[in-house]
Amino acid sequence: MLYIVCALHCEAKPLIDYYKLSADTDSAFTVFSNQNIKLIIAGIGKVSTAAAMAYLYARDGERKCVGWLNVGIAGHKNLSIGSLLNLNKITDAVSSLNWYPARLPNINCKTSSCITVDMPVNAYENQSVYEMEASAFMATALRFSPNELIQVLKIISDNEDNHLENINKSMVKELVMKNIEGINAAVTVMQQQIHEFSAIYGEDELYIKCVEKWHFSQYQRNVLQRLLQRWRALTDDTRQLKVLDECKDSKAVIAFLEDELEQCIVEFSS
Amino acid sequence: MIQTIYIEKEIIDHPRVEQILTRFKHAETIVCEHYGEIFNRKAQNFRFQKKNPALILAKKHKGYVLPSPDAYSIGGDKNYYFSHMMNCIYDCRYCFLQGMYRSANYVLFVNFEDTHNEIRRIANEHANKSCHFFSGYDCDSLALEPVTQFVENTLPLFDELTNAWIELRTKSTQVRSLLDRPVVNNCVVAFSLSPDNIVKNLEDKTPSLQKRIEAMKKLQDKGWALGFRFDPLIYSNDFKQSYSEMFQQVFDVISSDSVHSVSLGNFRMPEKFFKNMVKLYPDEKMFAGPLLEKEGMTSYPDHLEHEMMSFCEQKILEFIPAEKYFPCH
Numbered sequence: 358m359l360y361i362v363c364a365l366h367c368e369a370k371p372l373i374d375y376y377k378l379s380a381d382t383d384s385a386f387t388v389f390s391n392q393n394i395k396l397i398i399a400g401i402g403k404v405s406t407a408a409a410m411a412y413l414y415a416r417d418g419e420r421k422c423v424g425w426l427n428v429g430i431a432g433h434k435n436l437s438i439g440s441l442l443n444l445n446k447i448t449d450a451v452s453s454l455n456w457y458p459a460r461l462p463n464i465n466c467k468t469s470s471c472i473t474v475d476m477p478v479n480a481y482e483n484q485s486v487y488e489m490e491a492s493a494f495m496a497t498a499l500r501f502s503p504n505e506l507i508q509v510l511k512i513i514s515d516n517e518d519n520h521l522e523n524i525n526k527s528m529v530k531e532l533v534m535k536n537i538e539g540i541n542a543a544v545t546v547m548q549q550q551i552h553e554f555s556a557i558y559g560e561d562e563l564y565i566k567c568v569e570k571w572h573f574s575q576y577q578r579n580v581l582q583r584l585l586q587r588w589r590a591l592t593d594d595t596r597q598l599k600v601l602d603e604c605k606d607s608k609a610v611i612a613f614l615e616d617e618l619e620q621c622i623v624e625f626s627s
Numbered sequence: 628m629i630q631t632i633y634i635e636k637e638i639i640d641h642p643r644v645e646q647i648l649t650r651f652k653h654a655e656t657i658v659c660e661h662y663g664e665i666f667n668r669k670a671q672n673f674r675f676q677k678k679n680p681a682l683i684l685a686k687k688h689k690g691y692v693l694p695s696p697d698a699y700s701i702g703g704d705k706n707y708y709f710s711h712m713m714n715c716i717y718d719c720r721y722c723f724l725q726g727m728y729r730s731a732n733y734v735l736f737v738n739f740e741d742t743h744n745e746i747r748r749i750a751n752e753h754a755n756k757s758c759h760f761f762s763g764y765d766c767d768s769l770a771l772e773p774v775t776q777f778v779e780n781t782l783p784l785f786d787e788l789t790n791a792w793i794e795l796r797t798k799s800t801q802v803r804s805l806l807d808r809p810v811v812n813n814c815v816v817a818f819s820l821s822p823d824n825i826v827k828n829l830e831d832k833t834p835s836l837q838k839r840i841e842a843m844k845k846l847q848d849k850g851w852a853l854g855f856r857f858d859p860l861i862y863s864n865d866f867k868q869s870y871s872e873m874f875q876q877v878f879d880v881i882s883s884d885s886v887h888s889v890s891l892g893n894f895r896m897p898e899k900f901f902k903n904m905v906k907l908y909p910d911e912k913m914f915a916g917p918l919l920e921k922e923g924m925t926s927y928p929d930h931l932e933h934e935m936m937s938f939c940e941q942k943i944l945e946f947i948p949a950e951k952y953f954p955c956h
Contacts, residue, residue, distance in 0.1 A: 445631075446657050457657065457665050460631050462679060468655055503672040554675070557910065583905075590915035622864045623916040625828040 359424045359547055360413055361396040362406060364490055367526040368429050369398055371534040375541065386412055393548060403473065403493035410497040422554040424506040424547045425498035428540060430514035430529055431471070431488035434481035438519055441536040442486060443543065444509040446470040449492035456495035459505045464542045471511065479520050486511050506550060510543055512536055561585060563598065571607040581607075584614040591621040631681035633659045633732075638686050643737040647684065650774060659683075666713070666730045674907045676731035677718055687736035691745040695761060701815070701854065701888040701953050703759030703792060707749060709742055711735065711777045712766035717798060718831035720911055721859055724765065726900025733766075735775055743784050750791040763796025763817075770799040779804050782811050789813075794854060798833045800842040810850045815887045817854030818843055820877065822869035825861050829913060836873060840880050847885040857943070858892035858955060860935045862916060862927055870939055878946040886947055891939055892955030893932045894918075901925035 363369040369389070372378070378389035378396055386409045387398045395417065399409030410425070417423075433440070445468045447456045470485045473492035481487055491509050498507045512532045515521040533540070564585050567573070573581055588598070604610045632654045638644055639658060648656065659665060662685035695706035713734040714724055725731070736742075750758050762768045762781075772778050778795060785793050792813045805816065821829070823836050834842070843853055855877065863869065896904070898920050905914050919928050926932060936954065943952060 587915035627824040
């Protein structure tokens, strides 16, 4: 699952249309979703961003292996309006803390550093992007996902020649729409990464089946999980585990797996 | 190929940084305050980072040279280790680095001279004793030599220190810089070796056993002292056959006269590191094998350790004299 976080509805609208996302009704934040993407409209600023992300993560069942993408507008001293940027360093202007999103492979998108400010600015002091959410986005996303599954894309909406007072909703929609292919390239790569993560670290169906069928204590659950991992690594054949159905309780399941693993041979092919 | 380079603000004008950047003209460079901002941050996945690691150029401020663990010696009176880098271009599944570090990015400390000064100070302090300095604990000593030029910068120091030895621990075949210079008599080029099936299955991105032997042969022909590090021994049901074949393959080419030392060690991993490694690689066959937790360490059961060590020891001593053999217990 990929979670997309936008501050404003006008930033989100082209994405909602492109990915054919449906609105979830009756929620504290407006959430749009399809099978693989959930998009939340967080509101402007760091507090709103953190609150919306925590809300979305908890509401969606604290899933393993989720990706996070922040898409929004930003200012820059002299980059042209409409430039799409993948952020590689984010500095919070108040705390001076830094975050470094991992490089997004195989996409042709310019990168930039960014300064997250608490109030809109018209004075762009260096070659960084200026915006109001990214530091909170990073700090919050890192509580739920690894750095490799977190990205920030910003579209330049204002610069020294075109101040932010000139920004309006239709202009923002237009800027996002013009960059939809670039955004989709990032989304595609992120979805591949999420898929790879899920294949390794996602839910184990056999484990879930076992804990649903028999009662395991927390300690036993940890033992069971590791035994099943070892079984897969050594035999790669779960058909034999059908015999588990004959076990009468959790102790019998664990004893069976331990006995079977004792017999397994460790071989490294030449 | 390195695509991203982080540089600590403090060393941005360091000549070694400028030199490295010229090698990676297309890499994206990002200035950071301290390497720990990237390297030590929580919520990173070592396994995924390993696919495309970044290079972090940093300055070391302390801990240039440290005493070696008691169990590790190849005959020196005083034993120390040091690292100019953290992490390795290879991806060996049994390596403790993946359990110890949060990040798979490479950190290169560019202030080599501070390490050199500390080595010089220690060697002079123990002028009447032999001091051994081991390079290659936290990285491979030679694998990134074309980029770092650490060995090229460091060996001249050992020409002047008569009571000091340096061990360059490696799996690399990047030996050109050694072949192109005069032999340093108090340097041991120590190759970590494993049977071919272990190399193929557990030592991703490393040169094959055959390529390593070829590199050793070149060094032997030039007169460099060689070390063999059969460490860790990895269990499989046919370990006797695979280790026997490897020893034969190695000593068919390398004369015992060129051998400075041979060491042998079992797989032993701090429990905490091992748990991190299993979390990263739950699907790894080696970790699913007969390993036990004993006194905070994960290792093979005693009977297997003993069986592997005594078998390999017996085989090795068919090829080299006992005084060159150093088991790690």
